[in-house]
Amino acid sequence: MSATSDIVQKLWSLCHVLRDDGITYLQYVTELTYLLFLKMMQETGNEGQLPEGYRWGDLTNKDGVEQLTFYRAALLHLGSEESAQRVQAIFANAQTAVKQPRILKKLVQSIDELDWYSAKEEGLGDLYEGLLEKNASEKKSGAGQYFTPRPLIDCMVVLMQPQSGELIQDPAAGTGGFLISADRYIKQRTDELFELSEAEQVFQRQQAFYGIELVQDAHRLLLMNMMLHGIEGAVTLGDTLAPDGQRLAKADVILTNPPFGTKKGGGMPTRDDFTYPTSNKQLAFLQHIYRSLKPGGRAAVVLPDNVLFEDGQGRSIRADLMDKCNLHTILRLPTGIFYAQGVKTNVLFFQRGKTEKGNTQAVWIYDMRTNMPSFGKRIPLTREHFAEFEQCYGDAPNGSSSRVDLGEEGRFRCFTREQIAKRNENLDISWLRDESLQSGDDLPEPEAIAAEIMEKLRIATKEMEALMVLLEGEEAAEATSASVGMPTLE
Template sequence: MTATTDIGQKLWTLCDSLRDDGITYLQYVTELTYLLFLKMMQETENDHQLPEGYRWADLVGKNGVEQLEFYRSLLLHLGSKDSSKRVQSIFANAQTALKQPRILKKLVQSMDEIDWYSAKREGLGDLYENLLEKNASEKKSGAGQYFTPRPLIDSMVALIQPQVGELVQDPAAGTGGFLIAADRFVKEQTDELYDLPQELQDFQRQQAFYGIELVQDAHRLLLMNLMLHGIEGDVALGDTLSSDGQRLKRANVILTNPPFGTKKGGGLPSRDDFTYATSNKQLAFLQHIYRSLKPGGRAAVVLPDNVLFEDKQGRSIRADLMDKCNLHTILRLPTGIFYAQGVKTNVLFFQRGTTEKGNTQSVWIYDMRTNMPSFGKRIPLTRDHFQEFEQCYGTDPNGQSERIDQGETGRFRCFTREAIAKRGDNLDISWLRDESLQSDELQEPEVIAAEILERLQVATKEMEALMVLLEGEEAAEAVTASVGLPLL
């Protein structure tokens, strides 16, 4: 067992003991972020970045009610203008969920007793990633929506191959998994950046990785995660589907897993550069992504099935994507990997063209879903599960490696742009015979329910759009009648 694994287990076991006091997993990880930040500033000799009197040693030096009261004032003070921008962001609107002085004392003492020297040698970022993964795997924490499984991230990054000097964006950054994996990929090719001249080292640490996260609690976890991995890029708190997203620099690489569902309140994105207005967040994010790529830039994006088949604006957005980009590969992912049964997702791999029309000539689809297990705690997803797909994808990041269509009995097939157009630009394509449907074994009720709900949500949105259209026609008729004009 490594030092970071051992420390992570100790910290997580401590969380289990605190649950009896009403502390949730997410509250615990957030609380741990505050305390771990203070402790790391001390361990890395960066205490000078914090205001005097509001450091780890000051917290340790107090006891009982006085310590808890000081901790509350410390959180407030570090979120104020007396701190650096990064510190302010981590502690913005920070509040403690701790009510008992003894709980804070237990946390502080436990963290003070840890062998941080060994952890630092192995990498503090790995320790924090481990805690985030444990938190996400607990369904009750609700954090799974911010956490993409690391085997999937690592596979996507390995295929897209971010390079030194490239701008890498995640417009739905969550806790930073994609940015950190991209940074790790570059460091593995450059001896931890030491092979690079100083100017490029500075670029990789300070400018290469950037993005936006909407949720403040996730944003503070993200900043802490990036800090522990030595990444100083600008990852803002904001809404990509607003003018915040318009201000993001165009990227060479975009890696992301946008949030599922419709925009809050059912409204449309509040930005004026989208050609196709839609309340479907994934379709809106998809527009942002392919519009934000530099010519020749590439992307790998996790999206649910409804993006592949939704009609009207969905069809228009898919057609626009295939015009502006070469949508060369779709990976149909298995169910159960996002801590919710029945959620069906895909990875779309595409490259922005140098022209605005006709960039997609064919789309290769790999079916990793049919006749595959439903992954979860019983069958954990590993990088090995992506091995066959990665071999089929090839070594070229833009899907230009030589490929073989495996036919109706294989998992990897090619569909021409013309064939897709005949399907109404519907990319929800499957061909393998599902053996589970041929047996007497029924699917899990939650899987069936999730599939029904997905279809109902799409139908509901189409009905709402029709209602808006009908209301507009009725209003026009009323206005026309009031001024005595004939109806056309």
């Protein structure tokens, strides 16, 4: 076991202590972020960013009720204007969930006793990412919605091939997995940026990576994660489906996993630049993504099945996407890889065209779902599971490599734009016979089955609501006509 994974295990084991204080998993990771930040500032010699009197040593010098009182005051002070800008953002509206002095003392002592020398040797960023991954894999934490599995992220990044000098956006940044993986990919190919000029290095650290995150606690984790990986890009707290999203610069590469469900409160996006307004978050995000790409820009986006088949505005948005972009590849993902939702998902790979019409000639679909194991704790998803898909995808990030249709028995097939149009623009295409339906073996985990039922109910409810609105509108129109009075024929 590496020093990093050993430290992650030790930190995670402390959550059992905190459960006695009524603290949830996400609160625990947020709490650890506050404390780890102070300790890491000391370890990396960056305490100059913190106001004097509010540093790690000041916390460890106190005990009992005095320590807890000081800690509460320090969180408020660190979020004030006396701190550096990024420190302010990490501690904005920070409050501790710890109620008992002995719990805080245990946390502080345990963090102080960790093998910080080895952690720094292996990378503090890796330590923090390991902690986030541990939290996301814990079903009860509900953090899966902020964390995309690392093997999937790395597959998407490798296929998109982000380059130094490119603007790379994540409009639903979560805890920063996509941006950090893209940064790692570029650093591995530029000798940790040393092959770049000084100006190019500054661009990579300060401007190349940017995005938005809606949830403040996730935004804190995002800022901390990026800081520990040496990235200073502008990742703001805001709503991509509001005017915040309109202000984002056009991107060369977009890598993202937008949140599932409808917009909070069921309302429409509040930005005014969408051609097809919809309360479906994924369809709204999809519009943002393909409209935010520069001509020739490329994207890889995780989206649930309903985006592929939903009628009405969904059909119009898919047609618009295939006009404005070359939607060259869809990866049908296996079930069980997202703990929070369990709904069926896909990755859409597309490139923005130089024109506004007719950019998609054909869509290649790889079925990594049918007759695959149901991934979860029993069978963890690994990088190797994507090897065959990556080979089929080819070396060109825009999907232009020579490809082979593997036929009805294979996992990789090509469908022309005309074939898709005849299907009412429905991209939810499968052809392999599902052997598990015949054998009854290898059924999905109960959570995945329940989540799929809930997703189908959600879609049916939305369709019923739309029908109700339509009927109410017709009734109102009839009532208006009656009240005005219709002329009678004599």
